[in-house]
Each structure stands twice: as C-alpha cells, then as structure tokens.
Amino acid sequence: MTDQAALTEVDALAWSAESGFPSTLVPGARDGTFFTPDNPPEIHLVAELGGSVVGYIRLKPPTRLPENAHVMQVQGIAVHPDARRHGAAGRLLDAAAKQLRDRGIRKLTLRVLSTNETAIRLYERHGFAREGTQFEEFLINGRYVDDILMAKRL
Numbered sequence: 001m002t003d004q005a006a007l008t009e010v011d012a013l014a015w016s017a018e019s020g021f022p023s024t025l026v027p028g029a030r031d032g033t034f035f036t037p038d039n040p041p042e043i044h045l046v047a048e049l050g051g052s053v054v055g056y057i058r059l060k061p062p063t064r065l066p067e068n069a070h071v072m073q074v075q076g077i078a079v080h081p082d083a084r085r086h087g088a089a090g091r092l093l094d095a096a097a098k099q100l101r102d103r104g105i106r107k108l109t110l111r112v113l114s115t116n117e118t119a120i121r122l123y124e125r126h127g128f129a130r131e132g133t134q135f136e137e138f139l140i141n142g143r144y145v146d147d148i149l150m151a152k153r154l
Contacts, residue, residue: 003046006053007034014078021140039076045095047079047088054083057092059100062109072100074110093126101154108154113138114146128152 011034015021035041039058047055058076062068074096079088100108110128112119128150136144 003041003053004034007044007046007056010053010055010078010080011076013081021138045092045099047083047092049083049086049088055079055088055092057096059096059108070104070106072096072105072108074108077110089122090126093123097127097152097154106154107151109149109151112148112150113140114148115140120148120150123150123152126152 043059045057045059046053047057055078056076057074059072060075062071062073074093077089077092079092097108108128109131110123112123114120114133129152130148131151132149134147134149137147138145
C-alpha cells in the first residue's frame with residue numbers, strides 16, 4: 001500500500017485554514033490513516049505526476065437507497081500543493097466521469113463552499129452546473145458560509 005502514505009500526505013497538505021474547515025486542523029482530528037473501512041481503496045482514483053502520487057478523488061453513493069443508485073458523489077478531491085496548476089484535478093474529474101458513465105451512472109454530484117471560487121470555476125469548466133445553495137450551512141471563523149450543490153449529467 002505505497003499509495004496510503006502518499007495519499008495521507010496529500011490529504012494532510014490539502015486541508016489548510018484556507019480550505020475552510022479549521023476543525024480538521026486541530027491536533028488529533030485526523031488520525032493519519034487515509035484508507036478506512038468507510039473509505040476503502042476501490043472508491044478512489046489517484047493522480048500521478050512524474051511517477052509520484054499527487055492527488056485523489058473519492059467517489060461514493062450519496063445514499064444507500066436503490067432509487068438513488070444512478071448517482072455518485074465526489075466526497076473528496078485533493079491535489080498536492082506543489083502539483084497544482086498542472087491539470088491533475090481536471091484529469092481526476094474527467095476520469096471519474098468516464099469510469100462512472102461506463103458503469104451506467106447517470107449523474108455525478110458534489111458540494112463546494114461558496115468561498116472556494118477556484119474550485120467552483122474548475123467544476124464549471126468540467127461540466128458541472130449549480131443545482132442549489134444551502135445558505136449559511138457552515139459557521140467558519142465567525143462567518144456564515146454557503147454550501148453550493150453542483151452536478152454533472154453523465
């Protein structure tokens with residue numbers, strides 16, 4: 001499991017105060033284990049650059065209901081800060097869409113903080129559209145932040 005250590009590092013570096021969730025930075029909030037029973041290796045696609053693991057996308061069903069089985073959700077996407085602006089996140093999104101389409105999945109959804117304008121632009125460039133807003137969904141550093149719901153039809 002060579003990827004485990006590399007993905008743990010990418011995950012740790014990707015979560016910063018700027019990412020919006022300072023609670024994830026509190027000592028002990030993250031145990032340093034990337035793969036877990038809830039997040040096994042097979043639900044991830046991994047990005048490499050120059051032979052090194054530089055990112056991942058985690059894809060999970062939004063619910064366990066069979067009526068919702070045609071939908072998957074991005075429940076994590078991260079790229080190592082040193083590898084950003086090289087297209088890894090876009091390639092992960094495109095690879096996920098292709099793999100899911102080939103499996104018969106019809107829709108890919110995600111949630112993104114309204115303050116993360118860079119990510120919103122990335123998602124829009126890759127065919128995601130806003131489907132809704134959960135207003136004041138999070139209280140981050142004393143400020144209410146909206147959660148944007150986005151989706152891409154596959």
